[in-house]
Amino acid sequence: MTVRIGMIGPGGMGRAHIDRIHTVIAGGRVTGVSDVVTENAAKVAESIGGRVYETSTALIGDPNIDAVMICSYGPAHKDDVIAAVKAGKPVFCEKPLTPTSGEALEIMEVEQAGGRKLVTVGFMRRFDESYRQMKAILDSGEIGETLIVHNRHRNPTVPAHYTWDMAINDTGIHEVDTMRWLLGEEIVAVRVDKPKKTSHRFEHLQDPLILIMETQSGVWIDDEIFVNNQHSYDIQCEAVAETGTIRLSDQHKIERTGTLGRHNALTMDHNQRFGGAFVTEVQEWIDAVARGEHTGSTSWDGYAAACVCDAGVKALTEDGVVPVRMIDKPQFYA
Template identity: 50%
Template sequence: MTVQVGVIGTGMIGQEHIRRLTDTVAGARVSTVSDVDTERAKEVASGVDASAVDTGQEVIDDPAVDAVLVASWGPTHAEYVLAAIEAGKYVFCEKPLATTAEDCRRIVDAEMAGGRRLVQVGFMRRYDTGYRAMKDAIDSGSIGAALLMHCAHRNATVPEAYHSEMATHDTAIHEIDTVRWLLNEEIRSAQVLKPRTTSLRFEHLQDPQVLLFETASGVRVDVEVFVNCQYGYDIRCETVGERGTLTLPDPHQMVLRSDFQVRTHVHQHWKTRFAEAFDVELQEWVGSVLDGEMAGPGSWDGYAAAVTADATVQALHSGRVVDVPLPERPAFYA
C-alpha cells in the first residue's frame, strides 16, 4: 500500500517535506497540496504530479488523501489538525502543534474523544542518531540517575522580525521536548537569566538567554539560546549522571589537517544539521500510518511543550522562577 499524503503549506519546510516524501521516503506519495499562495501551490504540485487545491480544508476533505501533513503558518495549525481528527485522518503537524496551550489542549481533548491517536508533531530531534544514542544510554542506566543536563542552541543570525519570546517558542521549544523525552519526565519550573547581550543583534532582542529548568525528579537543566553567534548552527547536549556523562556527538564531518591547522566544517543551517533526522522522522511516520498506530511525539507532547514554553516566557518577563502548570498525563498517552 502507498500512503497518499495531502500537504497543507508549500513554503520552505513544506517543500522540504514534499521532496522527502517524493524522493527519499518509501511507501508514500504526495497527492494533493494547498497553500495560501495558490500559484506557488500549483507550481509545487506540478513538480511532483500532484493536484493543487485552494484551501487546507479541501486537502483534508479529499477522499484520495489517506494522511495529512500540516506545514502551514503556525496560527493555522490548530484548525487543520482538528479538522483532520474530525475526518479520522492521520496528521503530521510541524511544530508548533498550535500557537497557544489552549488550542493544544483542544487537540488533545478531540483526539481522546475520538478514541485513537492520529497526531504526530514534528519534533525531529527524537530521530537524530546522536540523540537516540543518548536516550538509549540514559534508559539503560549506564551513567546512573541523571543529575544535570547542559544544552546549547546557537544560530549564526536571525532576521529582524525575531523577538525575545521566540527564543523559547521557536528555538528552545526543541530542547524543551528533547529534555522531556530524554529524561522521560515533565519539566516543573522555569527561569530565564539575561546575560550581557551581544552587540551583534537587533536592539529589541535579548540575546543570549539562559533557560533554567527543573524536572519532576529534580534534574537541573540549563539551555543556552544564542541566535547571533555568527559562526554557524551549533546544537549541543550533555547529560551528567551519578556514574558518568553523555555528550551529544558532533555530526560526522571530515577533519582537515593542513597548513599547521586542524579544521572542520560547522553547519550553517538546520536543514543540513538534521537532514538525516528529517528523513527518518517522515519514514517512521509513514510506517506508523501503514501500521495504523502512531508511535512518534504526539498531541500530549505538543501540549506539554506549549505549557512549558508559556511558563518560560512568563519567567523571561518576570525574572522569577515560574511553575509549569501541567496536569497529569492522561493514560490515553501513556
C-alpha cells in the same frame, strides 16, 4: 500500498518534506496540495503531478488522501489538525503544534473523543541518531539516574523580525521537547537568566539567554540560547548521570590540517545538522501510517511544550522561577 499524503501550506519546510518523500523515502507520495494562496498550492502540485485543492477542508475530506501533513503558519494549525482528526486521518503537524497551550488542549479533546492517537508533532531531534544513542544508554540505567543536562542552541544569525519570545517559542522549544523525551518526564519550572548581550545583536534582542528548567524528579537542565554567534549552528547536549556522562560529539565527517591548524567544518543550519533526522522522522511516520500505528511526538507533547514555553516567555520578564502550569496527563496519552 503507497501512502497518499495531502500537504497543507507548503512553504520552505513543506517543500523540503515533499522532496524527501519523493526522493529518499519509501512508501509515500504527496498526491494533493492546498494553501491559503491557491496559486502557491497549484505551483507545488504541478511540480509533483499532484492535485490542487481550493481549501484544506477539501483536501482533508478527499477519500483519496490517506494522511495529512501541515506545514502552514502556526495560528492556522489548530483548525486543520482538528479537521483531520475528525476525519480519522493521521496528521503530521510541524512544530509548534499550536501557538498557545489552550489550542493544543482543544486538539487533545477532539483526539481523545475519537479514541485514537492520530496527531504527530514535527520535533525532529527525537529521530536524530546521536540523541537516540544518548537516550538508549540513559534508559539502560547503566550510568544511574540522570541529574543534570547541559544544552547549547546556537545560530549564526536570525532575521530582524525575530522577537524576544521566539528565543523560547521557536528556538528553545526544541530543547523543551527533546529534554521531555530524553528524560521521560515533565518540566515543572523554568527560569531565564540574561548574560551580557552580544553587540552583534538587534537592539531589541536580549541575546544570549540562559533557559533553566527543572523536571518532576529534580533534574536540572540549562539551555544556552545564542542566536547571533556569527559562526555556526552549534547544537550541544551533555547528560550528567550518577556514574558517567554522555555528550553529543561534534558530528564532523572529516578532520583537516593546514594553515588554519587542525580544523573541521561546522554546520550552518538545521538542515545540515538534522538532515538525517528529518528523513528518519518522515520515513517512520509514513511507516506508522501504513501500519495504522502512531509514532513520534503526540498532541500531549505539543501541549506540554506549549505550557513550558508559556512559562518561559513569562520568565523573560519576571525574576526568579516560574512554575509550569499544565493539566494532569490524560490516561489516553500514557
